[in-house]
Amino acid sequence: MRRLFVFMLILFSSFMLVSAQDKWDSVGPSFSSLRTNVGLKFGMAFSGKDYYDKGVCYGVSFNFILISNLSIELNGLRFTTEVTKSEENDLSKGTLKSIPLQLSIKYQFTKESKFVPYILTGADYILYNHTVDMPEWENMGFKISEELDNGIGFHVGLGFDIFISENIALNIDGRYVTSKINLNSTILDTKSDVSVTKEIKDLKMDLIIATLGLKIYF
C-alpha cells in the first residue's frame, strides 16, 4: 500500500513539476542546469516501522550529465537509527547504521531554468552495521550479536534544485529505497557456551529519505 502511495505521489508530482517548469521557464531567469555538480545533503530517514526511530542522515552527491536532460548521479548517505523494540522477525533493539551507495539515472525537466525539478531511479548497494543493545540480557549472562549482509536495493525519487546564484543551488530531494537483506542473529549463553544462530532471510529494509542540500555546479 505504501509503495502504491509513493508511486502515485511520484506520478502526481511529475505532472505538477512538468507543468510548473513550463510556466517558470517562461518567466524566470536562465540558468544552465546541464552541468556537472557536486552536492552536500542533510536530512531525515524514515523506515516506516514504528519501532525504528527517525534517523538523521547526511551525505554527498555527484552528478554527471549524460545526454540532454539525462544525467547519472552517485549518491552516498550515512544514516543512523535506533531500533527501540525487539521483534521476533526483525532487528533487535539497538543501533543500526547504514550507508546506502546509490547510482541513479536522473531526468531533469528543465535545462535553462532557475528551478530544476527532476525524477530519478536507480540501484543501491547498502552497507549495514547493527549493534545490539539489550543490557538486560547481558546482565543475565547472555551475549547477543547480529550481523546483517550488505544488500542490494532499488530506489525512486524526486526533487528539485533552485539556483540561488549562478553556480550554487539549493536542493530538496525525497527518495524511497527498498531492499531486502539477510540477518544472522546469535544468542550465546556465556555460562554454558551454548549458542544458537537464527537466520532471517529477506528482511525488508525500506526507507524514505528526505534531504535538504546545497549543490555546486561546475
Next chain:
Amino acid sequence: MRQYFRFRIIFFVLIIMFFALSLSAQNVDDKKFTFLENQNFNNPKLEYDLFKLIQVFKSSGLQKAEEYAKMRQIDFDINMVRVIVKTNSCVPDKTIFSVRAMPGVQQFIRELGGHIELIYNNSIQILLPISNIKQLLELNEVKYIRLPIKPHLYDTVSEGVEFSGADKFYNLSAFRSNRTVKVCILDSGFEGYENLLGSELPAKVTTKSFKQNSDITGGGVKHGTACAEIVHDMAPDAELYLVNYDSLSELQEAIDWLAEENVDIISFSMGYYNAGAGNGTGPVCELVEYAKSKGIIWVNSAGNDANTHWEDTFKDNNKNGFMDFGTDEIFEFSIQKGYPFWVFMNWNDWGTWDGENYSGSSNDYDLYLYIFDEANNKWVFVDDSKNLQTGSQWPEESFDGWYSPTCTKWGLKIKKKSNAKIKNIELFFDFNYTISGSMEYGPFANGSLTIPADSYQAIAVGAIPWEEGYKDYYYTYTSRGPTTDDRIKPDIAAASHVSNGTYASFGGTSASAPHVAGAIALYLNKTPFTLDQIRTILEKRAEDWGTPGKDNIFGFGKLKLD
C-alpha cells in the same frame, strides 16, 4: 504569476512532508479514557465506579464502555450492567421480605428493562440497561446503587520463582522467540483447578482425562493442581495442559495426544516402584524416551524415598531360606496408626531389556508381612507376596495399601527359594513422607530414585530449601542416585515446601519438578534455544551445591536462571 508557481512548489513539498510524517507517525498510543478526569460527581446515591462507567457510555458509546468495563472487571454486556440496588427498608427488621414488600420498586425496574436476579434483605441484584440507571436513581425508594462487591483470591506465588531467578528472566523481552509454550502437568488428579482459573492458574487451561471414567479430578486428588500452580508461577505465559491417566497404555495414549497438541514439556511429579531395573530401562522409561522422540522433554521429580529405601545382599546364616536381619529374621518398621503403606521389593535380576520387556528372573524370592501383637508379644502373619520367578517374570514382590487403625509395628520376612542365587534385595516403603514412620534398618538414601527419574531423557529434580542461609542443605527425603548403571542422578535441584494455593505449603520433590518445567518453558518462550540446548544451559547455570560438581543429591545444583 510567480507567486502562484511558488505556491505550487510549496504545496508539492508539503505533500512529500505529509506522506513522510504520516508514515512515521503510525501507532500513536491513544490514551484511553483520559476524559474521566475532572468529572463533576455529586450524586450521593450512586457509586463512583458506576458513575464513571455511565460517563464513558454517555461520552464514548457502547463499545468504549464495554472496553472500560472489561478493564475494570465490571459485569457489563450488551448494554446491561449488573448492579446492586439498595432500597429503603419498609420493614424495620430488614428481613428477606422487606424488598418484596415493595413491589413498586421491582415493577419500576422491570419497566426500565431490568432483570431481577436476586433479592436479599434490602438489596436487589439486577441487570439493567446502563442508560436507565439515572431514572432508577430518581426513585425515592432507591437508597444507593453500586456495582457488586466481589471476593478477591489471594495470589500465592511459589518462593521458588525468586529463588531460581525466574522472576528476572520473565521480565526479559523475548529474543527471537515469542511462541506460546505448552506445558503438560501429567498427574493423577486435578481437584479444584476450576476455582483457581484466572488467579493461581491461567484463565484457560486444557484438560483431558485418559482414565476410563474420564474423571479429571482423579477422585478428588489435588496434587496435579498444586503442581500446575507452580508451573504457572514460574512461566505465567505458558499454556497449561492438565492430563491424568491410570495405566501405562493410557499414558502412551496421553503422550500421543500431547504430541499432536504440540506440547513441549511434561512435568511429572509421580514415580513408580518395581517398574524397571533402575538403569533407565523398563516400560515407563521407554515412554519417556517415546515422548522425547515426539519432541517433548520430560521433567520428573526424583522421588521422596531417601528415608524409606533400604537395600542389602541376601544373607541366611542358618540356611532356613529367610533373610537375616541382625539377630533375627524380621525387618521391623513402624507407621502411624491408620495410615496406609505400600511395600515394594525387587532384586537385581531383571535380565536384559529388549524395548518391550525384560528377559526376567529365574531366582525366586518371596515377601511376607507380619503385624506385632502387643497383647501376646508375638508377630502375627498378615499377608504374603509370592510371585513366581521361573525365568521370564520380573523380580518383584509387593504389598499394597495395608493399614491398621490400632497397630504401628509391622514386620517383613524375605524368603529365598532354595535354588535361587544370592541377589541384592531392595525395599521401598511408600508412605506419606510428612507422617512419621521408621525402619529398623537403614535408610539407604543412595539409589532411592523412583522410576522414571532414572531415565536418560528425564530431567530428574531433587528438593532443596529456598530459605536464606540454607545453601548446601537438602530435604532428607529427596531421592538420590546413582542409578543401577552408575549414572549420577538427580540432574538438578529446585525449591520445595513453597507457598501454594492448593496446599498452602507444597513440599516434596513433587513441588520441585514443576519449577524446572516452568524454567524450561520460560527459556522456550524467550529464546530460540532448542530443548536439548536448554537442558545443557540449565545444567551449566545451576549453582553448585554440596560436593563440587554433579552429585547424587543436588545433581548439577540449584536451579538458577539469573
